[in-house]
Amino acid sequence: MIWDLDFALLLFMIICAIAAITVRDLLHAAVILAAYSLIMTVLWSEMNAVDVAFTEAVVGAGVTTVLFIAAIARTERSSSD
Amino acid sequence: MIEHLPVLLVTVPIVAALLILLLGWHDSRFCYPLTLATILFQFAGGIALLIEVMREGTIHYYLGGWAPPLGIEFVIDTFNGYILPIVLLLALATAVYARRSVEKEIKPEKIVSFYVLFQLLVTGLVGMTITGDIFNLYVFLEISSIAAYTLIASSRKPRAYVAALNYLVLGSIAGGFVLLGIGNLYVATGTLNMADLARLLPASYGLATVHTAFLLLVIGFSIKVALFPLHLWLPDAYTEAPSAVTVLISTVMAKVSVYAMFRVIFSVFTTAYFVETVPVTELILFIAAVAIVAGAVLAIAQEDLKRMLAYSSVSQVGYIVFALGVANQIALEGGLLHILGHAVMKGCLFMVAGVIIYRLGTSSFSDLKGVAATMPVTCAAFALAGASMIGVPPTIGFASKYYLVLGALEAGHWVYAAVLLAGSLLAVGYIWRFIEVAYFSASSHHEGGDHHPAPGVREAPLSMLVPMVILSILCLVLGIFVDPLMKIVAPAVSLLLGGA
Amino acid sequence: MRENVVIRTISRISVPFIQVFALYVIVHGAVGAGGGFQGGVAFAASFILMFIAFGLSGVEKRLGKKWLMVYSIIGIAIYAGIGFLCLAAGGNYLEYGAIESAVGVAHLHGYLIDAVEMGIGITVMAVMVSIISDVMDRDGESP
């Protein structure tokens, strides 16, 4: 485990998380959430949790994002807050 | 086969659920008998396990043959041996009751998935009851919760979607807290098996990790059981769900959540921890007392029968948690009796509300005037179960409250004993509202309101009437034969107080 | 959705690779990273790619919505069936050693684990695809 890399990834994650809940466009939020999941994947494989990283890559960045985008496509794209 | 019964209770219903899905596609008439048969099997299994436990002592089942620290273990002792038949009895009654109510309240294309989810919900709850592994408890909790969200949303009313989403958000927060608490326990001890946890925890009672875990678990389960300030999801969810689902989640699911709370607090943390190390009993007592009074007052203020019963559930959960706060033998006996009693009587009351919605299409008090004239048996069942809710002597409700008050007095909580009695008085207030409307108000049918119960309003169909009447009679029978019941309850309580 | 040659060609090329990789993940689960769940989701992801590239209705016609349910049931049946076989062989639920000693074949439990993983993978794939197509399904129009 390389702690500076770890730390930088965690900082990126926090930035992504804040961005995901503040942007007004929900589609952007969903894509930022996918980026968040991908950073999480890198972090976990770096923490030796390869199984979990694998699952997170497939589920968090893949399926969840598709679900969000599909739902946003069927509802509204803009958010008031 | 009896030694494999614990795992069969969980796996057979899952296979049956898939069978229901497959056959239900072919013809949706297969669903109902299959569901009934499976739950009947589970019920018989639950009774068999209870008898086995009473005779032989605790049953352990190792999944995959791995012994506890490595593998998942199913444990049936006197406590969950007592809870399991209650869960399955109510599930059975609901399954019988569900058929007609589902035909009316759920879109035809969703009936198959309704039965599948019903089966999954019951299975999740059974799993939660019999598991001996705390993470497994979380998994089953989430399985049953997800099934419950979907079941609530299967109603025809669009407001049910909003209620289900609210429940989903709060339920997921609760699930997250429970997961965090389990993580903290694992950090402190390095095991997830409940018996091992109880053995290893005392060494680290001073650690902040353990206190955090306790707090997180208690808050998580408090949301799940809808303890007063955290009950916000409950009224909408219970009111908007289809009647059969309301019966199931208000009785069985609420009770299993209470069971999980008791199990974690008593069997994992032991009485020594939460009475001496972290003295929270005063706080729990206070919250429970507030819940009893506030739930009842809110119930009186409602204009809708189903919503009133939902708030009454908030009040009654307070009674059970109250037993946890007193934490002595007598009060806990009362609390466990109340788990049974409240399941039976609230099941009956919600069934009455469901029948009224089935026949009249509404459960608002203003539309129910004089309903007793057309539905005498239903209203009689309500009166009997309502009497039990108030705590009129020969009923189960009286027995449980009697033990609770005795326990509170023994522990020297005079004020709280008075609160319990006040709760009963308030229960008179809300139960009486329906009785008054149903029996003593002139029928509004001729006054030209916007709702016209056509001449078709008559007594409920037999398949709904039978479970309802049986439950209401059970309120009385269990109350009269409370002594044999205590032979099961008393060992369960000693088990809880004795630690693991 | 507009015709998009690039997306369609790329997904036509990459879908088989994703599927082979998913199968590798499932089968290799016992000794390395991965397993039934991850492989199943990866397999489902290949179908999701097809949904996005070719639209929902075209893929569903080939896949068959009913068949998805059948697949999921087959998967669970494999899993539960092996569990019950262990019971029949005198062990506890999913105690592979029991079958191994009953049949008398060495290293059988490795294959049994693979079979169970396969069952899980099939179920996860079917359930994921049906969830996605449920959420995406909007009168034939795809996002």
Added chain:
Amino acid sequence: MEAVLEAFLSHYNYGMAIILMMIGLYALIAKQNLVKKLIGLNIFQTAIFLFYISFADVEGGIAPIYLPEGMEAIYVNPLPHVLILTAIVVGVSVTAVGLSLIVRIYEEYGVIDEAGLLKMVKRR
């Protein structure tokens, strides 16, 4: 100073996990938009997973993968990983259910923010 740095280096993971948890909870409670709420739920859940993976990690450990005969190594604790796999499955199912509920709500009421929804529900 050394001790402070040491403490920071060994605990920053947990601090970050807690910050992420708070961001998620804030979105879950304070955001009006329902999709935003679910995004918050996702962040909240992944933060819990991060907490688990952090305490499973061992200084100098390697990933819990089967090694060829004769090789020795310190593995990181694999049990939390397995637990988190289960929790991820639970998380994605909750997200799927929640999103399909949101879609239904939108079809029924035409709004996906809480204030508007409250108004619509009251009106009916």
